[in-house]
Amino acid sequence: MLTYITxxxxxxIPVLIISSFLSFTFVSLAGDPLGQLRLQPNLSIxxxxxLKQQYHLDASIPAQYWYWVQDVFTHKxxxxxxxxxxxxxxITRTLGHTLQIVLTAELxxxxxxxxxxxxxxxxxxxxxxxxxxxxxFLGLAMPVFWLALLLQILFVDIYLKWHVRIFYTSGLNSRAxxxxxxxxxxxxxxxxxxxxxxxxxxxxxxxxxxxMLDVLNSDYVxxxxxxxxxxxxxxxxxxxxxxxxxxxxxxxxNIGAVxxxxxxxxxxxxxxxxxxxxxGRLQALxxxxxxxxxxxxxxxxxxxxxxxxxLYGFLDPRIRYD
Amino acid sequence: MTxxxxxxxxxxxxxxxxHESAAVAPVTQAVDGIVVGGEGAIADTTVAAGLEIxxxxxxxxxxxxxxxxxxxxxxxIVLVFVFAVGALANLVAPYSYATLDLANILHGPTxxxxxxxxxxxxxxxxxSRVIYGIRTSEEVGVFVAVLSSIIxxxxxxxxxxxxxxxxxILMRVTDxxxxxxxxxxxxxxxxxxxxxxxxxxxxILAAFFWTGLARIVRGVFxxxxxKEYVEAAKAAGSGDIxxxxxxxxxxxxxxxVVNGTLAVAxxxxxxxxxxxxxxxxxxxxxxxGSLVVSxxxxxxxxxxxxxxxxxxxxxxxxxxxxxxxxxxxxxPTQRRIRA
Numbered sequence: 001m002l003t004y005i006t007x008x009x010x011x012x013i014p015v016l017i018i019s020s021f022l023s024f025t026f027v028s029l030a031g032d033p034l035g036q037l038r039l040q041p042n043l044s045i046x047x048x049x050x051l052k053q054q055y056h057l058d059a060s061i062p063a064q065y066w067y068w069v070q071d072v073f074t075h076k077x078x079x080x081x082x083x084x085x086x087x088x089x090x091i092t093r094t095l096g097h098t099l100q101i102v103l104t105a106e107l108x109x110x111x112x113x114x115x116x117x118x119x120x121x122x123x124x125x126x127x128x129x130x131x132x133x134x135x136x137f138l139g140l141a142m143p144v145f146w147l148a149l150l151l152q153i154l155f156v157d158i159y160l161k162w163h164v165r166i167f168y169t170s171g172l173n174s175r176a177x178x179x180x181x182x183x184x185x186x187x188x189x190x191x192x193x194x195x196x197x198x199x200x201x202x203x204x205x206x207x208x209x210x211x212m213l214d215v216l217n218s219d220y221v222x223x224x225x226x227x228x229x230x231x232x233x234x235x236x237x238x239x240x241x242x243x244x245x246x247x248x249x250x251x252x253x254n255i256g257a258v259x260x261x262x263x264x265x266x267x268x269x270x271x272x273x274x275x276x277x278x279x280g281r282l283q284a285l286x287x288x289x290x291x292x293x294x295x296x297x298x299x300x301x302x303x304x305x306x307x308x309x310x311l312y313g314f315l316d317p318r319i320r321y322d
Numbered sequence: 323m324t325x326x327x328x329x330x331x332x333x334x335x336x337x338x339x340x341h342e343s344a345a346v347a348p349v350t351q352a353v354d355g356i357v358v359g360g361e362g363a364i365a366d367t368t369v370a371a372g373l374e375i376x377x378x379x380x381x382x383x384x385x386x387x388x389x390x391x392x393x394x395x396x397x398x399i400v401l402v403f404v405f406a407v408g409a410l411a412n413l414v415a416p417y418s419y420a421t422l423d424l425a426n427i428l429h430g431p432t433x434x435x436x437x438x439x440x441x442x443x444x445x446x447x448x449x450s451r452v453i454y455g456i457r458t459s460e461e462v463g464v465f466v467a468v469l470s471s472i473i474x475x476x477x478x479x480x481x482x483x484x485x486x487x488x489x490x491i492l493m494r495v496t497d498x499x500x501x502x503x504x505x506x507x508x509x510x511x512x513x514x515x516x517x518x519x520x521x522x523x524x525x526i527l528a529a530f531f532w533t534g535l536a537r538i539v540r541g542v543f544x545x546x547x548x549k550e551y552v553e554a555a556k557a558a559g560s561g562d563i564x565x566x567x568x569x570x571x572x573x574x575x576x577x578x579v580v581n582g583t584l585a586v587a588x589x590x591x592x593x594x595x596x597x598x599x600x601x602x603x604x605x606x607x608x609x610x611g612s613l614v615v616s617x618x619x620x621x622x623x624x625x626x627x628x629x630x631x632x633x634x635x636x637x638x639x640x641x642x643x644x645x646x647x648x649x650x651x652x653x654p655t656q657r658r659i660r661a
Contacts, residue, residue: 019498023507030514141638143591145598146614146631153621260505264595268618278506279599282513290510297503305501 005310012302023294024065027287082286090277091292097172098262098273105193109200110251117208121216122235132205139202144261148195148268167191170270192269196261207250211243245315252308256301387651394647397640404637408456415450420606422446431625440625442616452629455610458603459590462524466589469528471582474535479566482543496533504530512601520603527589535581542574576652580645587641594634610634
């Protein structure tokens, strides 16, 4: 197991290097890091050239990549050439906000998805099953941005009509510097969380239902029933535990999609999260900030892929790594 | 008659797959590698053990199962209608997508002047814009599905058939694409290149959509290349390419069709998201995603948000149902014909 993990970690390193090199090459070829600065009328050619030299922008792409990698490690992702500010503080601040929203949404989606999946499977084709199956199909077909917009419009309308504030539709707190764990924050992040939750929930409940049905029809479940176990023990002790294995993997592999969804959701609800940060930096064509985001999300996806693989071996003793 | 394999697990059910009637009577031995031939493959009745048994090919089973899948059939009808409207946008739409009518801005839905979906903030007929948006979406969806299927098929076929270092390289590339944060990279590419035509957006999307199919096809090829009929074809002097695409490929058609169908939906959703964020298809050509932006800037005009979004929802829902129906229909382990 340990050798397997080590090998997987070692294997992730070249993947990360190649993927970051590819995106770096593309981003620096297509976008001009100094493009925004060039637009400023009072900036002299001399300053530009100084900047160019200072940040090695006249070097070849592989050399630039090498300098960038050094910057990533020694200067915590380097500085943005658009704002001339370090990137790190922005990233840590926004990532914290995003994690709060994403983790809440994923946790709720997982718990609800698993519960609904179990009941849909043991009461297959019941009213409950049909209802949630339809809901999941709707959730999977729903464009995230449209759902976010509908929720936003709905709650703005409620406020305008009855002057009750149930949920806020933008920002993280009513006043700057508000607490991260307060009713006010909850009212702000509720709609983004619901938006992110719907799709994950639809996915997880479908998966859970399918695997539960699969396991329910297996031989050892028949054996368990035949030896006279009460139904709840069959379901909880034999079916549920085995049905959890695939959903663990699915939820770990879903991380990339969740971060993608966060870009859209945070942009619509103007939340100071990392997705919105990325979107803003992208519009400003801030090459190094964009690269920082891409690197960070790639690392996260790779780590979660690794976790998924390891968990899989841990949960399913039939899987042997060597 | 042909073998049809389930995507899951190499070698899992393949033996059952080819010989559908084996349980009833020793009918004709499945002749491997014969090209899928719709009607032609249906043999006449065979008399075995005093029973008349109609031998049906996998495809006639699949077709019957699909035709009896009510939800999938209903979705197919709706989707064909919606796509036909989109494809014939020039004929169907009462206005061009760019015709301004500044006297009638932000007009609610009405039958007057055929503004069924109202007008937007510069008086363009929203009904026409949604129809042209459907056209854009279906072009993107179908193009991405076809192109990514071809890429995935070729990559998976070569990796699975040759194995060794070819497999290694191709699968490492697949892994690489799989760990990229897709939406972020798509946004970055579109932002740096500027918004473009629907073809360029489709090309970029297709570059990310082939990985799933490549893995499935590789799995099937890995298990089938060891089969006797492949050996027989080799002995008969067939070249690699011929064996790959003529003998093994038909067995992967099921997963390809299902995957391709679902890829249309994913592509439409992704393109809509890109266009919504302003990094997709270049205005004034409407895309269902960029149309929702008018709804965002005019939240009081509900029709601007509802109609394009609902159109996406209906299209994607139909495609997903069809995909599910196809998956059930093409699953060779299902002998039962669904009521």
